[in-house]
Amino acid sequence: MGIDDAKKEIELVNAMKKGICEAVGIVREVGKGLMGCAHLLRVEQTERVFTALSEGIKDLSHLIDFIKELKSGMEHLKGSNVSMEPLLCWDRSLNVFEEMLSAFERKDWITLSDLIQYELHPLLIEGEKGLSDLKERFQEA
Amino acid sequence: METKGVVFEKNIKALTVSNPELATSILTINRQDDLQVLTSKTGIPSLRAGHITLHSIYEPIKEAEKWVEYHRERIERASALVVLGFGLGYHIMELCKLELFKVTEMDLVVFEPRLDILRTALEAVDLTSILSRVRLVTGDETPPVAKGFEILEHKPSVTLSRGYFERLLPRLKVLQTVKKGLKIMVVSPIYGGSLPIARYCASALRNLGHEVDFVDNSPYKDAFLSINSITSNKTHQDQLRALFTTFVSETIMARCAEVKPDLVFALAQAPLSDGCLKRFKDYKIPTAFWFVEDFRLMDYWQRVAPFYDYFFTIQRGKFFDKLKEIGVRNFSYLPMAASLDVHERLDLTREELDTYGSDISFVGAGYYNRRNFLKGLLDFDLKIWGTEWDMNSPLRKCIQRSGERVETEETVKIFNATKVNINLHSSTYHEGVNPYGDFVNPRTFEIAACEGFQLVDHRSEMAELFRIGEEMVCFEDLNDMRHKIKYYLDNPEERYKIARQGRERVVNDHTYKHRMEEMLYSMVKRGYEPPPWRAEREDEDVERLIEEAGKDTELGRYLARFIEKERISISDVVQDIGEGKGDLTETEKIFLLIKEFRGQYAPGKT
Structure with a gap:
C-alpha cells in the first residue's frame, strides 16, 4: 500500500467513525419516534400520526442507506480486520420493513404497530449497540 | 384451563341474563370464513378478520391497558360511554376494571355489528365479569344514552366495519349535540x-x-x-x-x-x-x-x-x-303525560277537603256522553266540576259553582280530595263509554300524578301505559263502574295502594320530561340535523374554543376568562381588551386586528 492509499484509508476510517457517531444518535431518535407512532397507531389514525410515521420511515431508510455505505466502505479497508458482524441485524430489519409495508397497504394498523414495537424496535436497539461496538472496534484498530 | 365450549357456555349463560335476544341471535350465528383466532405471544387469543388484526398478536392486554390510558381524560369527564367495536373485548374488560365503573352505575354501550365476532369473543375469552355491565348493540338503531356521553373508538373494529360505523357515528354526534x-x-x-x-x-x-x-x-x-x-x-x-x-x-x-x-x-x-x-x-x-x-x-x-x-x-x-x-x-x-311540577300530592286543610272533597267527582267539560253517563251516579255523593254542563238537567245539584271554569291549581286539589275520581274520555256521539276509544287523555296521568284514585273508561292503549288492576282501574260500562265505585269506597287500603302505584308509574315513565326526551330521541333516530345557524353559534362556544386552542396555550388561557359566558363574539373580546390595563398581549393584538378586518370587510358581523 502506497502512502496515498494509506492516507485515503485513514480518511475513510475517520469518515466512517464520524458517520457512526452521528448514526448512533439518529438510531435512538428514530427508534423513539417510531415507538411513539406504534402506540398512537393503535388508537388513532390521524394525519399527525401518519406524518410522524412517514418521517420515521424516511429517517430509517436514510440509516439503512448509510449502513450500506458503511459496509461498502469496510469492504474497501483492505488491511482492516474489523468484522461486519455488528451490522448483521440491519439486514434482518429489511425483512421487517417488507412486512410493515404489507401491513400498511392493507391498513392493518395493529400488525404495523406490532411490527414496529416488537420486531423493528428491538432490532434498532441491537443495531444501535452494533454501531457502538463497531465504533469501539475502529478505535481499537 | 377451560375449554372453548365451557367458556362459551358460561358466557352465553351470563349474556342470556342481561340480553336474552342477543344471546339467542349469537347461538344461531356461524363464524364467517374471514375470522381467524390467533394465539398471541402471551398465550391468550387474538383475532384477525380478513386483513385486519383486531388485537395485538404480542400483548393484547397491555394494548388494551394503553387504549384505556389514551382515553382516560375523556372517560373521566363522561357521564356515559359509547364504544365503537367489541373485538374480543379486552379493551372493554380493562375499562370495567376502572374504579369509576366499579363504584358507579355509569352506562357503557358497545356497538359491534358483527355477531360472529361476538360469538368468537364468547368462545375465546371469559367475559362473564363484564357482560352484565355492558349494553351490547348490534343493530342500526341508536339506543338512548345519557347526557354527556363520550364516544371511544376501537380503531381496528371501526376500520373493519367502516360502512356501519360511518352511518352510526354522525347519528351519535347528533345525539351528543341534542343531549348537550x-x-x-x-x-x-x-x-x-x-x-x-x-x-x-x-x-x-x-x-x-x-x-x-x-x-x-x-x-x-x-x-x-x-x-x-x-x-x-x-x-x-x-x-x-x-x-x-x-x-x-x-x-x-x-x-x-x-x-x-x-x-x-x-x-x-x-x-x-x-x-x-x-x-x-x-x-x-x-x-x-x-x-x-x-x-x-x-x-x-x-x-x-x-x-x-x-x-x-x-x-x-x-x-x-x-x-x-x-x-x-x-x-x-307519543302518548300524553303529566307535569309533576303541577300535578302533585297535597296535604289539604280541613276547609279544602270540605270544599273539594267528595266520594266521587268528575272534572271536565260537559260533553254529550258525560252528560248522559253521569246521570247514572246521582245516588252517590257526586261533585261535577267544569264548564258546558246543562244546568237544567238532573245533574244540576252536583255541578259545582254553576259550571264555572276550574283553574288547574284547583283541579289538583279536587284530585287529591276525592275518594274516587271518575275519568270518562269525551265523545260527542256515544251514550257513555266509547267502545273503540284508543288514546289515553292527559287527565289519566294527571290524577295518577296527584296520587288520586281514579276509575277510567277502558282505552285500547291503556294496558301499555299502566298495569290494569295494579296501577289503574278501568270500567267497561255504567254497571261495571257503579260496582267498582262501591267496591273501592268500601276498600280504602286497596284504593291507596293502586293510587300509590299509579303515581310511581307516572313518576318513572309518564312525565313530560320523559316525553320530551323520547321526542328528541325519536327525531335523532329519524335523521335530525341541526339548522345551519347552529354551526355559527358553535363557533362562538367558549368551551369548544378553549378546547380547540388547547387549555395550556396562551390563547386557551386568555379565553378561559370568558368561561362563565356560554358564547363569545369578537366584540366581547374587544370590549374586554378595552376594559383591561397595561400593555397588550400578542393574543389581544390579534383579536384587535381581526376586529379591524371585520370592520373593513364584513361590517355586519360582530
Whole structure:
C-alpha cells in the first residue's frame, strides 16, 4: 500500500467513525419516534400520526442507506480486520420493513404497530449497540 | 384451563341474563370464513378478520391497558360511554376494571355489528365479569344514552366495519349535540287544552337542559275569539281567522329569525300558517308538531302534517295508515303525560277537603256522553266540576259553582280530595263509554300524578301505559263502574295502594320530561340535523374554543376568562381588551386586528 492509499484509508476510517457517531444518535431518535407512532397507531389514525410515521420511515431508510455505505466502505479497508458482524441485524430489519409495508397497504394498523414495537424496535436497539461496538472496534484498530 | 365450549357456555349463560335476544341471535350465528383466532405471544387469543388484526398478536392486554390510558381524560369527564367495536373485548374488560365503573352505575354501550365476532369473543375469552355491565348493540338503531356521553373508538373494529360505523357515528354526534342542549322554540296555541301542555313541554325541555324560547300566543285569545262577534257571515269569519293566523305566524317568524332555534316545536292548534311552515322548510329549520288531539274529531292534521319534519301523535293504528296515505312518513306515537311540577300530592286543610272533597267527582267539560253517563251516579255523593254542563238537567245539584271554569291549581286539589275520581274520555256521539276509544287523555296521568284514585273508561292503549288492576282501574260500562265505585269506597287500603302505584308509574315513565326526551330521541333516530345557524353559534362556544386552542396555550388561557359566558363574539373580546390595563398581549393584538378586518370587510358581523 502506497502512502496515498494509506492516507485515503485513514480518511475513510475517520469518515466512517464520524458517520457512526452521528448514526448512533439518529438510531435512538428514530427508534423513539417510531415507538411513539406504534402506540398512537393503535388508537388513532390521524394525519399527525401518519406524518410522524412517514418521517420515521424516511429517517430509517436514510440509516439503512448509510449502513450500506458503511459496509461498502469496510469492504474497501483492505488491511482492516474489523468484522461486519455488528451490522448483521440491519439486514434482518429489511425483512421487517417488507412486512410493515404489507401491513400498511392493507391498513392493518395493529400488525404495523406490532411490527414496529416488537420486531423493528428491538432490532434498532441491537443495531444501535452494533454501531457502538463497531465504533469501539475502529478505535481499537 | 377451560375449554372453548365451557367458556362459551358460561358466557352465553351470563349474556342470556342481561340480553336474552342477543344471546339467542349469537347461538344461531356461524363464524364467517374471514375470522381467524390467533394465539398471541402471551398465550391468550387474538383475532384477525380478513386483513385486519383486531388485537395485538404480542400483548393484547397491555394494548388494551394503553387504549384505556389514551382515553382516560375523556372517560373521566363522561357521564356515559359509547364504544365503537367489541373485538374480543379486552379493551372493554380493562375499562370495567376502572374504579369509576366499579363504584358507579355509569352506562357503557358497545356497538359491534358483527355477531360472529361476538360469538368468537364468547368462545375465546371469559367475559362473564363484564357482560352484565355492558349494553351490547348490534343493530342500526341508536339506543338512548345519557347526557354527556363520550364516544371511544376501537380503531381496528371501526376500520373493519367502516360502512356501519360511518352511518352510526354522525347519528351519535347528533345525539351528543341534542343531549348537550338545543335551542328550542316552543309555539303554543292561542287557547284550548293544548295551551297548558305547551307550557308543560317548555318546562320539561328546560329541565332537560335545553334553552327554550316559549312563544306564548295566549295574549291573542280575546282578539281571536272576537272575530265571531264581528260578523255572523261564516266565510268572512274564516277569512278573518286566516288573516289573523297569518299575522301571528309572521310574528313567530320574526321571533325565529332573532332566536335562531335548532328546532321549532309546535303544539296542536299552534297558529302557524302553511306559508310560514314552508319558509321553515326553505330555511332548513327543523320543525316538530305534537298533535295531542283525536284525529277522528279534528281533521286539520291532513293539512299540517306534510309540512312538519316530525309529527307526533297520541293515536296509532288507523291514524298511522291515514298519515301514510297522504304521504307523511315521519310520524311517531307519543302518548300524553303529566307535569309533576303541577300535578302533585297535597296535604289539604280541613276547609279544602270540605270544599273539594267528595266520594266521587268528575272534572271536565260537559260533553254529550258525560252528560248522559253521569246521570247514572246521582245516588252517590257526586261533585261535577267544569264548564258546558246543562244546568237544567238532573245533574244540576252536583255541578259545582254553576259550571264555572276550574283553574288547574284547583283541579289538583279536587284530585287529591276525592275518594274516587271518575275519568270518562269525551265523545260527542256515544251514550257513555266509547267502545273503540284508543288514546289515553292527559287527565289519566294527571290524577295518577296527584296520587288520586281514579276509575277510567277502558282505552285500547291503556294496558301499555299502566298495569290494569295494579296501577289503574278501568270500567267497561255504567254497571261495571257503579260496582267498582262501591267496591273501592268500601276498600280504602286497596284504593291507596293502586293510587300509590299509579303515581310511581307516572313518576318513572309518564312525565313530560320523559316525553320530551323520547321526542328528541325519536327525531335523532329519524335523521335530525341541526339548522345551519347552529354551526355559527358553535363557533362562538367558549368551551369548544378553549378546547380547540388547547387549555395550556396562551390563547386557551386568555379565553378561559370568558368561561362563565356560554358564547363569545369578537366584540366581547374587544370590549374586554378595552376594559383591561397595561400593555397588550400578542393574543389581544390579534383579536384587535381581526376586529379591524371585520370592520373593513364584513361590517355586519360582530
